[in-house]
Amino acid sequence: MIFRYSRPEMASIWEPQTRFKIWFEIEAHAADALAELGTIPREAAKTIWTKAKDATFDVARIDEIERETKHDVIAFLTHLAEIVGPEARFVHQGMTSSDVLDTCLNVQLTRAADLLIADVDKVLSALKKRAFEHKMTPTIGRSHGIHAEPVTFGLKLAYAYAEFSRARERLIAARKEVATCAISGAVGTFAQIDPRVEEHVAKAMGLAPEPISTQVIPRDRHAMYFATLGVIASSVERLATEIRHLQRTEVLEAEEFFSEGQKGSSAMPHKRNPVLSENLSGLSRMVRAYAIPAMENVVLWHERDISHSSAERMIAPDATVTLDFALMRLAGLIEKLLIYPENMQKNLDRLGGLVHSQRLLIALTQKGASREDAYKFVQRNAMPVWRGEGDFLTLLKKDPDVKKHLSDAEIEEQFDLGYHFKHVDTIFKRVFGES
Numbered sequence: 001m002i003f004r005y006s007r008p009e010m011a012s013i014w015e016p017q018t019r020f021k022i023w024f025e026i027e028a029h030a031a032d033a034l035a036e037l038g039t040i041p042r043e044a045a046k047t048i049w050t051k052a053k054d055a056t057f058d059v060a061r062i063d064e065i066e067r068e069t070k071h072d073v074i075a076f077l078t079h080l081a082e083i084v085g086p087e088a089r090f091v092h093q094g095m096t097s098s099d100v101l102d103t104c105l106n107v108q109l110t111r112a113a114d115l116l117i118a119d120v121d122k123v124l125s126a127l128k129k130r131a132f133e134h135k136m137t138p139t140i141g142r143s144h145g146i147h148a149e150p151v152t153f154g155l156k157l158a159y160a161y162a163e164f165s166r167a168r169e170r171l172i173a174a175r176k177e178v179a180t181c182a183i184s185g186a187v188g189t190f191a192q193i194d195p196r197v198e199e200h201v202a203k204a205m206g207l208a209p210e211p212i213s214t215q216v217i218p219r220d221r222h223a224m225y226f227a228t229l230g231v232i233a234s235s236v237e238r239l240a241t242e243i244r245h246l247q248r249t250e251v252l253e254a255e256e257f258f259s260e261g262q263k264g265s266s267a268m269p270h271k272r273n274p275v276l277s278e279n280l281s282g283l284s285r286m287v288r289a290y291a292i293p294a295m296e297n298v299v300l301w302h303e304r305d306i307s308h309s310s311a312e313r314m315i316a317p318d319a320t321v322t323l324d325f326a327l328m329r330l331a332g333l334i335e336k337l338l339i340y341p342e343n344m345q346k347n348l349d350r351l352g353g354l355v356h357s358q359r360l361l362i363a364l365t366q367k368g369a370s371r372e373d374a375y376k377f378v379q380r381n382a383m384p385v386w387r388g389e390g391d392f393l394t395l396l397k398k399d400p401d402v403k404k405h406l407s408d409a410e411i412e413e414q415f416d417l418g419y420h421f422k423h424v425d426t427i428f429k430r431v432f433g434e435s
Helices: 008-013 016-036 042-052 059-069 072-084 086-090 097-133 153-178 195-204 220-247 275-289 291-296 307-336 341-348 354-366 371-386 392-398 408-413 417-421 424-432
Strands: 138-143 146-152
Touching: 008 097, 008 307, 016 042, 016 059, 016 072, 016 097, 016 195, 042 072, 042 086, 059 072, 072 086, 072 097, 097 153, 097 220, 097 307, 097 424, 138 341, 146 153, 146 354, 146 417, 153 220, 153 424, 220 275, 220 291, 220 307, 275 291, 275 307, 291 307, 354 371, 354 392, 354 408, 371 392, 392 408
Parallel strands: none
Antiparallel strands: 138 146
16 A cells, blocks of 8 residues: 555555454454353353453564464464453364455445545536536537537536446445355365354354355455456546646646645646646556456366455555545545536637538438438538638538538538537436436
């Protein structure tokens, strides 16, 4: 995790103290279940809770033990025994390290997912507010980066809203898929521990029992989780890239908020750069990058190996912390985004009405011209305008082939900007409902 791109609430999920607290809870809940089954004394289970429930685990001490044992869970259990005393011999009975590690990881991932869902909600709220604010603000739509036909700025934001609504649904599904618990012992057969212990721990930790584990929870669950984060990161970058384009000097239809005292360049005092959007593009690439090792972690030897472990120690905190930061930055960017309708109109008018060429094409075909001829008539009048040699409407009115099919009034009718927005309400109802 990079402190610069971390928010405290998400980062705290991955702190050693948090991890050890979760490890303890897993062990203590398992002891409760074992006591209920009569496998260990009830007083022992009670003592485990009493002695360690409110303990602050000594991370340095655990690290010291691990340097000798070369095993993180054993190091923790040794330190726990120092806190609990003789009853610690009943801790971890019938369990294996992966029962603790994997169940803990899934607790952390579900907590992270809850924060990410809340982040997406903030993005959605910002997008909805600005979309309705500019629902009917005309702007040019571009395909291949070239002027195409008119849209509204509200539609651009509504598109993003729909995309992040899907992101939210995917996050909920990914959370559900990864929210499983395994307390099944070595190679997952429950030979040394009753399946009812797993059911008890799962319920206590807010998880579902893993239907079948080997010695680890299947990593296809985690692969889907991190792939989902990667897709969401791509949505972040798509919107960030749109803003970067709109802020270019030659376009300047929207711009990141530039605060009092902010500096854009160490050399050029006039600069106002899209630094937040550029930052989001970079962060999104990092989140996507973690999806590949997560998928590769699915492939483990037989009932288990630890080739996934080192990768996950980086993937899990880095991907969740980075996406959390990116989503919150995006929400703030949208909330404060400066929008310039006058520049949008200026850019719309820049090609002298060429954005209405399809309407002319259709009008000519409806008046009897073949599609091939209609396309030729419109294009030959459009190309001079493209080169800055005249006005589209004027040229069309002078074209004898066009005039054979359309009157001046009928030609002018095709230049109505509002025509392009007659279904905006319908689109908004599809995206936002009846609000």
